[in-house]
Amino acid sequence: MEEDKPIKIDKWDQNAARIALDDAAKKAILELDYVENFHLIDTRLVICTTAVLVALVALLWDFLYPFPESRPVLILCVVSYFLLMGLLTLYANFCEKNIFLVAHQKDPVGTEPDIVWTLASTMIRFDKNYTLTVTVKDNSEQRTASFTKCVGEVFDENGVLLFEKFQPMVMGLHNSIVSGKKAQ
Numbered sequence: 001m002e003e004d005k006p007i008k009i010d011k012w013d014q015n016a017a018r019i020a021l022d023d024a025a026k027k028a029i030l031e032l033d034y035v036e037n038f039h040l041i042d043t044r045l046v047i048c049t050t051a052v053l054v055a056l057v058a059l060l061w062d063f064l065y066p067f068p069e070s071r072p073v074l075i076l077c078v079v080s081y082f083l084l085m086g087l088l089t090l091y092a093n094f095c096e097k098n099i100f101l102v103a104h105q106k107d108p109v110g111t112e113p114d115i116v117w118t119l120a121s122t123m124i125r126f127d128k129n130y131t132l133t134v135t136v137k138d139n140s141e142q143r144t145a146s147f148t149k150c151v152g153e154v155f156d157e158n159g160v161l162l163f164e165k166f167q168p169m170v171m172g173l174h175n176s177i178v179s180g181k182k183a184q
Contacts, residue, residue: 011159017151018123020161021130022100028170034103040096051084136177145177
């Protein structure tokens with residue numbers, strides 16, 4: 001199966017390392033039968049789709065009514081596109097905040113609200129350290145825990161992700177929040 005193949009990256013590509021670690025952390029958490037919530041990604045896609053539609057309207061309108069006649073519509077579309085790109089930037093920086101997974105832990109009985117798990121990661125440019133932050137919202141209480149590890153600890157010299165070494169780190173972070181302790 002494709003899922004059982006080990007993840008191999010160019011060990012000097014920092015973005016690929018971060019994405020591989022994000023995917024591995026997501027896989028480890030979703031193995032607990034949590035349900036992934038795509039609301040953050042869907043909102044970003046709606047903003048991007050709206051911006052593309054505005055650009056297509058400008059293109060089509062200028063094709064049907066050449067420039068001098070299409071000037072007001074083009075101005076409106078350019079301003080709208082600019083505002084949508086600004087909105088997308090604000091959304092990515094203030095709402096998404098490096099979050100790559102929002103998962104819901106459903107109550108088996110269905111009487112309690114879902115427990116919401118959020119995973120976010122950071123990796124400073126030209127740095128070898130990867131920071132994973134897990135936040136859980138249970139009713140009105142919110143707990144957060146994180147760890148920072150060197151990328152070299154979870155990748156071998158050929159750039160293969162050692163999932164069996166990384167998964168216990170993620171699960172240890174998960175279990176520390178469940179028990180109410182904070183991990184560093």
